[in-house]
Amino acid sequence: MTFVAPSLPEMATGENLSKELSSISFPFSNLLRSRRCFLRAAWTLQRQGIIRLSQVAGTADIEALNIRINQVLDQVESYRASGIAEHPISDAYLNVPENRAISGYKQLVNADRSVINLRFARPDGRSGSDAGMVDIFHPEKLSSELNQLTSSVLQAEVIQNLLWTSCLSPVKIKCRNLYINNGVEDTRGFHCDGRALKFKAFLFLSDVRDLGEGPYCYVKGSHHDGAPWLRTSAFNQANGIDICEFTQLGGSEALPMMARAGDMVISSQAGAHRGHPQHPEGKRRVLVAMYSPRSKTKLSRLDRLKRSARRWITSW
Secondary structure, eight states, X not given: OOOOSOBOOEEOOHHHHHHHHHHTEEEHHHHHHOHHHHHHHHHHHHHXXXXXXXXXXXXXXXXXXXXXXXXXXXXXXXXXXXXXXXXXOTTEEEEBTTBOSOOSHHHHHTOSSEEEEEOOOOTTOOSOOOTTOEEEEOGGGSOHHHHHHHHHHHTHHHHHHHHHHHHSSOEEEEEEEEEEEESOOOOOOSBOSOSSSOEEEEEESXXXXXXXXXOEEEETTTTSSSHHHHHHHHHHHHHTOOTTBOOBOTTOEEEEOOBOTTXXXXXXXXXXXXXXXXXXXXXXXXXXXXXXXXXXXXOOHHHHHHHHHHHHHHHO
């Protein structure tokens, strides 16, 4: 089979987008008090690769988080403007274009303290740099207040149980991040984070109401080994492209995940996803928890589906 060029998905809009988002959305309060709602959310995540939970965090906690984040950003900006040799946040590493204290994804994930990472344009001019984004690894380590707030709003125990029910594998939080996007236009295209079992829970700290604010976009069902993945694998291998870049999404539809502050989006990172480029004035803040298996034991997808089917039959 021959593929002549990369192909992108259509972006869902209007009434169709509203319908699609409604089909994968669940009130968090219902999730807590209704076993049926909890199981429906878990099954939807297993089938579609993504769900949206409304009103996971309260307004007071969101406001408190944003106040503390603004203080951290003010300190970083003051340091960069003054040129003082020592940066003002003693409990963090600071990665700026002119001085990187720590690099490499594994090193960032395993860092012993917070890492404030200011992304910048790639020297070789390649696209997808997320230049201008502030990506803070382990924000909970910045202060005891932030540790308490992040623990409260991420609802880790509930989300871990939901993921365990969905994928039939115990998971734990591997890393937390804080994404701050202000006018980020050079975002990475559709990709996956590998095909291993991995989920991210995105807790929105600001409203995302339109494409200009840079919503998280996802192709439902692309976490399974279906046509988009098989076509992409063949095309990428033939053209020397990294296997994680989703290049063959023609005929698919991507959902921009509109959300209000306090909502949470959970997705399988094996699926095709990206952050939509923002308008110059676009703003988005998201607190992220990355979940991965507790053990190295892996089940085949067929084994997981069989066990999942047995679980649903006995549950209902």
